[in-house]
Amino acid sequence: MPFQKGSPCRETSKGKLHISQDHFVIMFLAGQKLLSLSIVFITVIVFRVATCSEQCQSNFGTLHCNGQTRNINTFPEEPTLQGYATLLVTFTNISSLQNGLVILPPLPQLETLVLSSNGILVLNDSLVENNQQIKSFHLQYNALSSVPIKVLENLPNLTYLDLSYNNILTIPENAFHTNHKLGILFVRGNDLNQVHPDALNGVFSLKYIDLSSNILDRFSFELFQRVPELTKLIGIYLDDSRITNYPIYPSK
Structure with missing residues (x-):
């Protein structure tokens, strides 16, 4: 209650x-x-x-700061954030969050961080450096122009990442090189026109990758072949793109 x-x-x-x-x-x-x-x-x-807090509502280990139901102009302070496994800050117009000025304090219980629909342009490199235990990170429906590599380097336990519906142009080399446990990756609905052949270096546990609804005009499975440890891959999603000739995944 x-x-x-x-x-x-x-x-x-x-x-x-x-x-x-x-x-x-x-x-x-x-x-x-x-x-x-x-x-x-x-x-x-x-x-x-x-x-x-007048900004947020708590319920069973979850703190939700929802700008659709409350007027939220500042990021919640540390006492408000403590003690939750899931933190959602969504649909806000927080200038400090949008412009990369927010750094989370140590939140030992935090495992799921949702920062979707906030108009985020850039993230502070140190956003989550105090919370390396985070397993699930949601950044969909923002305005990021690149993969936040420096932020992701601080999340060695990450298993789920959603970067959908931003303005990301490319997935560069070693984009997720410290995220060895990453199993599910969404980058759909961006402006992707290139995925570096070594983009998935270090991603040994990947099961699903969604690159749908981008402007990719070609795709090579070399992306996966360059990671020999990548043996758990089940789903690759490329629908609604500009690819006309889909490559055939090589059989072993």
Whole structure:
């Protein structure tokens, strides 16, 4: 049960729930209803000590800061972010995020980071350097013009990456060279016209790659042949592109 905007609570750095004085008086005057009110509050605390940010809503290990339902002009501060496995900051117009000024503090529980639909032009190279445990990173529907290689170098445990619907022109050499565990990669809906033959160097665990809806006019499976460790590949998606003669994947 998430606390809604205006609820009489806040989460301190020590994770203790504080109830404002006026609500304490109301509870005291309730008399015979005090016990039932206490049970309600205890139940809420068991699920999650509430984060009472006017910008974000929390629920079962997930913090969602959604610009479609709230006016979000600044990136959430560290006390608000702590304690979640999933962080979503979406549909915002946060200038600092769009222009690469945001660096996340250490968030030990964080495994999934969603920064989609924010108009991001560039990411700070140090955005996630304090959170190398992140496994899933979503950057779709932004305005990135290149693969954020420096950012990805700080994510050795990454298994899922979505760069769809940006303005990326090319996937350069060694774009994911530290992401040895990357299994699913989406780069669909960009302006891709080139994929370097050594773009997937170091990507040993890849299962699915989606390059659909780009302006690629040719494609070579040499991209995969150059990574002999790449034995788990199941799906390659190239639909809605300019490729007229699809190469045949070589049989072993």
